[in-house]
Amino acid sequence: MLPTPLERAPRLSRELGVEVWLKRDDVGSLGLAGNKVRKLEFTLGEALGGGAKTVVTLGAPQSNHARATASAAARLGLQAVLVMGGKPPAGPPTGNLLLDALFDAEILYAGTEEWAQLAATVDALTQERANAYALPAGGSSPVGALGFAAAYAELVSQLESARVQPRHVYHASTSGGTHAGLMLGHALARAGPAPVGFDVGQIVPDAPGLTAWLANEAGALLGADLSLTRHDAHLDLSQLGDGYGAFTHAGIEAIGLLARTEGVVLDPVYSAKGMAGLIADARAGRIDGPVVFWHTGGGPSLFTAGWGERLLSSASRRP
Ligand SMILES: *Cc1c(COP(=O)(O)O)cnc(C)c1O
Numbered sequence: 001m002l003p004t005p006l007e008r009a010p011r012l013s014r015e016l017g018v019e020v021w022l023k024r025d026d027v028g029s030l031g032l033a034g035n036k037v038r039k040l041e042f043t044l045g046e047a048l049g050g051g052a053k054t055v056v057t058l059g060a061p062q063s064n065h066a067r068a069t070a071s072a073a074a075r076l077g078l079q080a081v082l083v084m085g086g087k088p089p090a091g092p093p094t095g096n097l098l099l100d101a102l103f104d105a106e107i108l109y110a111g112t113e114e115w116a117q118l119a120a121t122v123d124a125l126t127q128e129r130a131n132a133y134a135l136p137a138g139g140s141s142p143v144g145a146l147g148f149a150a151a152y153a154e155l156v157s158q159l160e161s162a163r164v165q166p167r168h169v170y171h172a173s174t175s176g177g178t179h180a181g182l183m184l185g186h187a188l189a190r191a192g193p194a195p196v197g198f199d200v201g202q203i204v205p206d207a208p209g210l211t212a213w214l215a216n217e218a219g220a221l222l223g224a225d226l227s228l229t230r231h232d233a234h235l236d237l238s239q240l241g242d243g244y245g246a247f248t249h250a251g252i253e254a255i256g257l258l259a260r261t262e263g264v265v266l267d268p269v270y271s272a273k274g275m276a277g278l279i280a281d282a283r284a285g286r287i288d289g290p291v292v293f294w295h296t297g298g299g300p301s302l303f304t305a306g307w308g309e310r311l312l313s314s315a316s317r318r319p
Contacts, residue, residue: 001027001028001029001030002154003154003157003158004023004024004025004027004028004154005022005023005024005027006021006022006023006024006155006158006159006162006292007021007022007024008020008021008022009021009022009258009261009262009264009293011261011262012257012258012261012262015257015261016279016282016283017282018282018287018290018291019164019289019290019291020278020282020290020291020292020293021162021164021166021290021291021292021293022262022264022292022293022295023155023158023169023292023293023294023295024295025037025038025151025294025295025296025297026264026265026271026295026296026297026298026299030068030071030072030075031067031068031070031071031072031074031075031099031103032067032071032099032297032299032300033297034064034068034296034297034298034299035064035148035178035294035296035297036064036065036068036069036138036139036297037068037072037147038147038148038150038151038178038181039138039139039140039141039143039144039145039147039148039177039181040068040069040072040139040144040147041147042143042144042146042147043133043135043139043141043143043144044072044073044076044078044133046133046143047078047133048076048078050133051131052078052131052132052133053078053079053130053131053132054078054079054080054081054129054130054131054132054133055069055073055078055079055080055081055132055133055134055135056080056081056083056122056125056126056129056132056133056134056135057069057080057081057082057083057122057134057135057136057137057139058082058083058084058085058110058115058118058119058121058122058136058137059082059083059084059085059137059138060084060085060086060113060244060245061084061085061086061088061089061096061097062095062096062097062245062269062300062301062304063082063084063096064096064267064270064297064298064300064301065135065137065138065139065175066082066084066096066100066105067096067099067100067103067300068139069082069105069135069139070082070099070100070103070104070105071099071103073103073105074103074104079106080100080103080104080105080106081105081106081108081125081129081132082100082105082106082107082108083108083110083118083121083122083125084107084108084109084110085109085110085112085113085115085118086109086110086111086112086113087109087111088109094303094304094305095300095301095302095303095304096300096301098300099300108121108125115137115203115204118137119136119137122134122135136175137175137203137204138174138175138176138177139175139177140175140176140177140178140180140210140214141177141214142214142217142218142220142221143218143221144177144181145177145180145181145184145214145215145217145218146181146218146221146222147177147181148177148178148179148180148181148182148184148185149181149182149184149185149188149218149219149222150181150185151181151182151185152181152182152184152185152186152188152189152192152195153185153188153189155169155185155192155193155292155294156185156189156191156192159192159193159292164290165289165290166193166289166290166291166292167193167194167288167289167291168193168194168195168196168287168291168292169182169193169194169195169196169291169292169293169294170196170197170198170274170275170277170278170281170291170292170293170294171195171196171197171198171274171293171294171296172197172198172200172270172271172273172274172296173197173198173199173200173207173211173235173274174199174200174201174203174204174207174244174270175203175204176204176207176210176211176214177214178197178294178296179195179197179211179233179234179235180210180211180212180213180214180215180218180233181214181215181218182195182294183195183211183212183215183228183232183233184215184218184219184224184226184228187215187219187224187226187228188219188222188224193291193292194234195234196234196236196277197211197233197234197235197236197274198235198236198237198238198239198240198273198274198276198277199235199236199237199239199240200239200240200244200269200270200273200274201240201243201244201245201269202237202240202243202244203244206230207233207235208230208231208233208235209230209233211230211233211235212228212229212230212232212233215228215232216228236277238277238280239251239273239274239276239277239280240273241273244269245269247268247306247307247310248273248276249314250273250276250279250280251268251272251273251275251276252268252272252310252311252314253276253279253314254266254272254273254275254276254279255268255272255275255302255311256311256314257275257279258275264295265299265302266295266298266299267297267298267299267300267301267302268301268302268307268310268311269298269301270296270298271295271296271297271298274293274294274296275293278291278293
Protein backbone atom coordinates (compact mmCIF):
# COMPACT_ATOMS: atom_id res chain seq x y z
CA MET A 1 0.00 0.00 0.00
CA LEU A 2 2.47 2.57 -1.24
CA PRO A 3 3.38 5.33 -0.78
CA THR A 4 3.03 5.16 2.99
CA PRO A 5 1.87 8.50 4.42
CA LEU A 6 4.28 11.34 5.14
CA GLU A 7 2.66 13.41 7.87
CA ARG A 8 3.43 16.51 9.85
CA ALA A 9 3.57 16.04 13.61
CA PRO A 10 2.57 19.54 14.77
CA ARG A 11 2.07 18.93 18.48
CA LEU A 12 5.24 16.90 18.81
CA SER A 13 7.06 19.61 16.84
CA ARG A 14 5.81 22.29 19.22
CA GLU A 15 6.92 20.23 22.21
CA LEU A 16 10.43 19.72 20.77
CA GLY A 17 10.90 23.10 19.06
CA VAL A 18 11.79 21.26 15.84
CA GLU A 19 9.59 20.62 12.76
CA VAL A 20 9.08 16.84 12.73
CA TRP A 21 7.59 14.81 9.87
CA LEU A 22 6.60 11.16 10.26
CA LYS A 23 7.08 8.61 7.47
CA ARG A 24 4.43 6.07 8.39
CA ASP A 25 5.72 2.59 7.55
CA ASP A 26 3.80 1.45 10.63
CA VAL A 27 0.62 1.49 8.52
CA GLY A 28 -0.16 -0.75 5.59
CA SER A 29 -2.33 -3.53 4.29
CA LEU A 30 -0.25 -6.57 5.20
CA GLY A 31 -0.05 -8.25 8.64
CA LEU A 32 0.15 -5.09 10.83
CA ALA A 33 2.77 -3.61 8.50
CA GLY A 34 6.24 -2.30 9.45
CA ASN A 35 9.54 -1.81 7.61
CA LYS A 36 10.08 -5.54 6.91
CA VAL A 37 7.30 -5.49 4.30
CA ARG A 38 9.49 -3.26 2.08
CA LYS A 39 12.25 -5.88 1.98
CA LEU A 40 9.83 -8.79 1.54
CA GLU A 41 8.37 -7.20 -1.58
CA PHE A 42 11.73 -7.80 -3.25
CA THR A 43 13.03 -10.94 -1.51
CA LEU A 44 9.78 -12.88 -1.87
CA GLY A 45 9.56 -11.65 -5.45
CA GLU A 46 12.90 -13.37 -5.98
CA ALA A 47 11.68 -16.46 -4.07
CA LEU A 48 8.54 -16.78 -6.23
CA GLY A 49 10.59 -16.17 -9.37
CA GLY A 50 12.74 -19.17 -8.42
CA GLY A 51 9.72 -21.40 -7.80
CA ALA A 52 9.94 -21.42 -3.98
CA LYS A 53 7.17 -23.07 -1.97
CA THR A 54 8.70 -22.49 1.49
CA VAL A 55 10.48 -19.54 3.04
CA VAL A 56 12.80 -20.11 6.01
CA THR A 57 14.03 -17.36 8.33
CA LEU A 58 15.12 -16.62 11.89
CA GLY A 59 14.55 -14.13 14.66
CA ALA A 60 13.96 -13.49 18.34
CA PRO A 61 10.51 -14.79 19.42
CA GLN A 62 9.05 -11.25 19.18
CA SER A 63 10.71 -10.63 15.79
CA ASN A 64 8.74 -8.27 13.58
CA HIS A 65 10.63 -9.65 10.60
CA ALA A 66 9.51 -13.20 11.36
CA ARG A 67 5.89 -12.04 11.75
CA ALA A 68 6.00 -9.96 8.55
CA THR A 69 7.47 -12.97 6.71
CA ALA A 70 4.67 -15.19 8.07
CA SER A 71 1.99 -12.73 6.94
CA ALA A 72 3.51 -12.25 3.47
CA ALA A 73 3.90 -16.02 3.10
CA ALA A 74 0.22 -16.48 3.98
CA ARG A 75 -0.73 -13.88 1.39
CA LEU A 76 1.38 -15.58 -1.29
CA GLY A 77 0.51 -19.19 -0.46
CA LEU A 78 4.04 -20.02 0.76
CA GLN A 79 4.85 -22.02 3.90
CA ALA A 80 6.82 -19.92 6.42
CA VAL A 81 9.31 -21.69 8.71
CA LEU A 82 10.55 -19.50 11.57
CA VAL A 83 13.66 -20.48 13.53
CA MET A 84 13.37 -18.70 16.88
CA GLY A 85 16.09 -18.01 19.39
CA GLY A 86 15.81 -19.52 22.87
CA LYS A 87 13.02 -21.71 24.22
CA PRO A 88 9.25 -21.45 23.79
CA PRO A 89 7.95 -18.82 26.23
CA ALA A 90 5.69 -20.01 29.05
CA GLY A 91 1.96 -19.49 28.60
CA PRO A 92 -0.08 -18.73 25.51
CA PRO A 93 1.58 -16.81 22.68
CA THR A 94 1.35 -13.00 22.78
CA GLY A 95 2.28 -10.14 20.45
CA ASN A 96 4.09 -11.22 17.30
CA LEU A 97 4.09 -14.88 18.35
CA LEU A 98 0.30 -14.89 18.46
CA LEU A 99 0.26 -13.42 14.94
CA ASP A 100 2.80 -15.99 13.71
CA ALA A 101 0.43 -18.72 14.89
CA LEU A 102 -2.55 -17.06 13.18
CA PHE A 103 -0.59 -16.81 9.93
CA ASP A 104 0.03 -20.55 10.26
CA ALA A 105 3.82 -20.36 10.33
CA GLU A 106 5.83 -23.38 11.43
CA ILE A 107 7.85 -22.31 14.48
CA LEU A 108 11.01 -24.06 15.64
CA TYR A 109 12.87 -23.05 18.80
CA ALA A 110 16.60 -23.46 18.43
CA GLY A 111 17.26 -23.60 22.17
CA THR A 112 20.08 -21.06 21.80
CA GLU A 113 20.28 -17.34 21.20
CA GLU A 114 23.55 -17.58 19.26
CA TRP A 115 22.84 -15.94 15.92
CA ALA A 116 25.42 -18.03 14.09
CA GLN A 117 23.72 -21.22 15.27
CA LEU A 118 20.28 -19.95 14.28
CA ALA A 119 21.61 -19.08 10.83
CA ALA A 120 23.15 -22.56 10.52
CA THR A 121 19.75 -24.09 11.37
CA VAL A 122 18.12 -21.95 8.67
CA ASP A 123 20.72 -23.17 6.14
CA ALA A 124 20.20 -26.81 7.11
CA LEU A 125 16.40 -26.54 6.85
CA THR A 126 16.68 -24.78 3.49
CA GLN A 127 18.78 -27.69 2.18
CA GLU A 128 16.39 -30.28 3.63
CA ARG A 129 13.14 -28.91 2.27
CA ALA A 130 12.31 -28.88 -1.41
CA ASN A 131 11.99 -25.45 -3.06
CA ALA A 132 12.95 -23.48 0.06
CA TYR A 133 14.22 -19.88 0.08
CA ALA A 134 16.26 -18.56 3.02
CA LEU A 135 16.06 -15.06 4.43
CA PRO A 136 18.79 -13.69 6.72
CA ALA A 137 18.10 -11.91 10.04
CA GLY A 138 15.76 -8.98 9.51
CA GLY A 139 15.46 -9.87 5.82
CA SER A 140 18.61 -7.81 5.31
CA SER A 141 20.06 -9.25 2.14
CA PRO A 142 21.17 -7.08 -0.80
CA VAL A 143 17.86 -7.86 -2.55
CA GLY A 144 15.97 -6.90 0.64
CA ALA A 145 17.86 -3.61 0.90
CA LEU A 146 16.50 -2.68 -2.54
CA GLY A 147 13.14 -2.20 -0.83
CA PHE A 148 14.56 0.70 1.14
CA ALA A 149 16.37 2.21 -1.83
CA ALA A 150 12.94 2.38 -3.49
CA ALA A 151 11.47 3.69 -0.24
CA TYR A 152 14.04 6.49 -0.20
CA ALA A 153 12.98 7.60 -3.69
CA GLU A 154 9.36 7.51 -2.48
CA LEU A 155 10.24 9.80 0.44
CA VAL A 156 12.15 12.25 -1.77
CA SER A 157 9.17 12.60 -4.06
CA GLN A 158 6.82 13.21 -1.11
CA LEU A 159 9.20 15.82 0.32
CA GLU A 160 9.26 17.59 -3.03
CA SER A 161 5.45 17.73 -3.13
CA ALA A 162 5.36 18.99 0.46
CA ARG A 163 8.12 21.53 -0.34
CA VAL A 164 10.11 20.62 2.73
CA GLN A 165 13.86 20.06 2.77
CA PRO A 166 15.00 18.19 5.86
CA ARG A 167 18.70 17.47 6.28
CA HIS A 168 18.25 14.16 8.06
CA VAL A 169 15.93 11.17 8.29
CA TYR A 170 16.09 9.39 11.64
CA HIS A 171 15.24 5.72 12.16
CA ALA A 172 15.88 2.67 14.36
CA SER A 173 18.39 0.11 13.07
CA THR A 174 19.50 -3.44 13.84
CA SER A 175 20.15 -5.85 10.97
CA GLY A 176 21.17 -3.00 8.65
CA GLY A 177 18.93 -3.46 5.61
CA THR A 178 16.90 -0.34 6.28
CA HIS A 179 19.95 1.87 6.75
CA ALA A 180 21.73 0.28 3.78
CA GLY A 181 18.75 0.85 1.48
CA LEU A 182 18.38 4.45 2.63
CA MET A 183 22.14 5.03 2.16
CA LEU A 184 21.91 3.61 -1.35
CA GLY A 185 18.81 5.65 -2.16
CA HIS A 186 20.55 8.78 -0.87
CA ALA A 187 23.72 8.05 -2.88
CA LEU A 188 21.71 7.45 -6.06
CA ALA A 189 19.49 10.53 -5.59
CA ARG A 190 22.49 12.78 -4.79
CA ALA A 191 19.96 14.89 -2.89
CA GLY A 192 17.54 14.59 0.00
CA PRO A 193 18.00 13.91 3.71
CA ALA A 194 20.92 11.85 5.02
CA PRO A 195 19.88 8.75 7.02
CA VAL A 196 20.72 8.64 10.73
CA GLY A 197 20.21 5.21 12.29
CA PHE A 198 20.08 4.38 15.98
CA ASP A 199 21.37 0.87 16.61
CA VAL A 200 18.94 -0.64 19.11
CA GLY A 201 20.43 -4.09 19.45
CA GLN A 202 23.99 -4.61 18.21
CA ILE A 203 22.93 -8.04 16.97
CA VAL A 204 25.47 -8.05 14.15
CA PRO A 205 29.22 -7.87 14.90
CA ASP A 206 30.14 -4.99 12.57
CA ALA A 207 26.93 -3.16 11.70
CA PRO A 208 28.59 -0.24 9.84
CA GLY A 209 30.68 -2.65 7.73
CA LEU A 210 27.72 -4.91 7.00
CA THR A 211 25.55 -1.93 6.13
CA ALA A 212 28.07 -0.53 3.65
CA TRP A 213 28.46 -3.99 2.09
CA LEU A 214 24.66 -4.37 1.75
CA ALA A 215 24.37 -0.92 0.15
CA ASN A 216 27.16 -1.64 -2.37
CA GLU A 217 25.78 -5.08 -3.26
CA ALA A 218 22.24 -3.75 -3.63
CA GLY A 219 23.64 -0.94 -5.78
CA ALA A 220 25.42 -3.51 -7.97
CA LEU A 221 22.05 -5.23 -8.57
CA LEU A 222 20.88 -1.91 -10.02
CA GLY A 223 24.03 -1.55 -12.13
CA ALA A 224 25.43 1.21 -9.90
CA ASP A 225 29.13 1.08 -9.11
CA LEU A 226 29.32 2.43 -5.56
CA SER A 227 32.10 2.06 -3.04
CA LEU A 228 30.51 3.13 0.20
CA THR A 229 32.55 2.32 3.30
CA ARG A 230 31.70 1.72 6.95
CA HIS A 231 32.39 5.44 7.49
CA ASP A 232 29.44 6.31 5.25
CA ALA A 233 27.10 4.46 7.61
CA HIS A 234 25.68 6.68 10.34
CA LEU A 235 24.77 4.32 13.18
CA ASP A 236 24.50 5.97 16.58
CA LEU A 237 24.85 3.79 19.69
CA SER A 238 23.55 6.33 22.21
CA GLN A 239 20.10 4.71 22.59
CA LEU A 240 21.25 1.10 22.87
CA GLY A 241 20.91 0.89 26.67
CA ASP A 242 21.53 -2.69 27.78
CA GLY A 243 20.98 -3.96 24.25
CA TYR A 244 18.31 -5.64 22.15
CA GLY A 245 14.91 -5.58 23.83
CA ALA A 246 16.23 -3.93 27.02
CA PHE A 247 14.10 -1.01 28.13
CA THR A 248 15.46 2.52 28.45
CA HIS A 249 13.83 5.47 30.21
CA ALA A 250 14.31 7.58 27.08
CA GLY A 251 12.49 4.97 24.99
CA ILE A 252 9.59 4.76 27.44
CA GLU A 253 9.38 8.57 27.46
CA ALA A 254 9.36 8.63 23.64
CA ILE A 255 6.40 6.21 23.50
CA GLY A 256 4.40 8.36 25.91
CA LEU A 257 5.28 11.62 24.16
CA LEU A 258 4.30 10.47 20.67
CA ALA A 259 1.13 8.82 21.98
CA ARG A 260 -0.16 11.89 23.82
CA THR A 261 0.91 14.51 21.28
CA GLU A 262 0.06 12.72 18.03
CA GLY A 263 -1.94 9.59 18.86
CA VAL A 264 0.80 7.55 17.18
CA VAL A 265 2.06 4.29 18.70
CA LEU A 266 5.76 3.41 18.85
CA ASP A 267 7.11 -0.02 19.75
CA PRO A 268 9.43 -0.44 22.76
CA VAL A 269 12.22 -2.43 21.08
CA TYR A 270 12.97 -0.37 17.96
CA SER A 271 11.03 2.76 17.03
CA ALA A 272 10.91 4.11 20.61
CA LYS A 273 14.70 4.10 20.75
CA GLY A 274 14.95 5.73 17.32
CA MET A 275 12.53 8.45 18.39
CA ALA A 276 14.41 8.81 21.70
CA GLY A 277 17.51 9.59 19.62
CA LEU A 278 15.61 12.28 17.71
CA ILE A 279 14.23 13.76 20.94
CA ALA A 280 17.71 13.88 22.51
CA ASP A 281 19.19 15.59 19.43
CA ALA A 282 16.29 18.06 19.27
CA ARG A 283 16.66 18.99 22.95
CA ALA A 284 20.42 19.37 22.58
CA GLY A 285 19.93 21.79 19.67
CA ARG A 286 21.60 19.39 17.22
CA ILE A 287 18.75 19.44 14.67
CA ASP A 288 18.81 22.29 12.23
CA GLY A 289 15.57 22.81 10.26
CA PRO A 290 12.90 20.16 9.62
CA VAL A 291 13.58 16.47 10.26
CA VAL A 292 11.91 13.21 9.20
CA PHE A 293 11.36 10.27 11.55
CA TRP A 294 10.91 7.00 9.68
CA HIS A 295 8.36 5.05 11.72
CA THR A 296 9.38 1.45 11.12
CA GLY A 297 6.38 -0.15 12.89
CA GLY A 298 6.68 -2.91 15.48
CA GLY A 299 3.52 -2.20 17.52
CA PRO A 300 2.62 -5.85 18.33
CA SER A 301 5.46 -6.24 20.85
CA LEU A 302 3.84 -3.57 23.07
CA PHE A 303 1.34 -6.27 24.02
CA THR A 304 3.88 -8.61 25.55
CA ALA A 305 4.81 -9.21 29.15
CA GLY A 306 6.26 -6.35 31.13
CA TRP A 307 5.78 -3.35 28.86
CA GLY A 308 2.31 -2.26 29.97
CA GLU A 309 3.40 -1.88 33.58
CA ARG A 310 6.47 0.14 32.66
CA LEU A 311 4.59 2.44 30.30
CA LEU A 312 1.79 3.17 32.75
CA SER A 313 4.06 3.74 35.72
CA SER A 314 6.05 6.19 33.62
CA ALA A 315 2.84 7.97 32.50
CA SER A 316 1.71 8.41 36.12
CA ARG A 317 5.05 10.04 37.02
CA ARG A 318 4.67 12.69 34.33
CA PRO A 319 4.20 16.25 35.72
C1 LIG B 1 13.62 -4.66 12.12
C2 LIG B 1 13.14 -3.34 12.63
C3 LIG B 1 13.96 -2.19 12.57
C4 LIG B 1 15.37 -2.22 12.07
O1 LIG B 1 15.46 -2.46 10.70
P1 LIG B 1 16.77 -3.20 10.11
O2 LIG B 1 16.58 -3.14 8.66
O3 LIG B 1 16.73 -4.59 10.66
O4 LIG B 1 17.97 -2.47 10.59
C5 LIG B 1 13.43 -1.00 13.03
N1 LIG B 1 12.20 -0.94 13.53
C6 LIG B 1 11.38 -2.01 13.61
C7 LIG B 1 10.03 -1.85 14.22
C8 LIG B 1 11.83 -3.24 13.17
O5 LIG B 1 11.02 -4.31 13.27
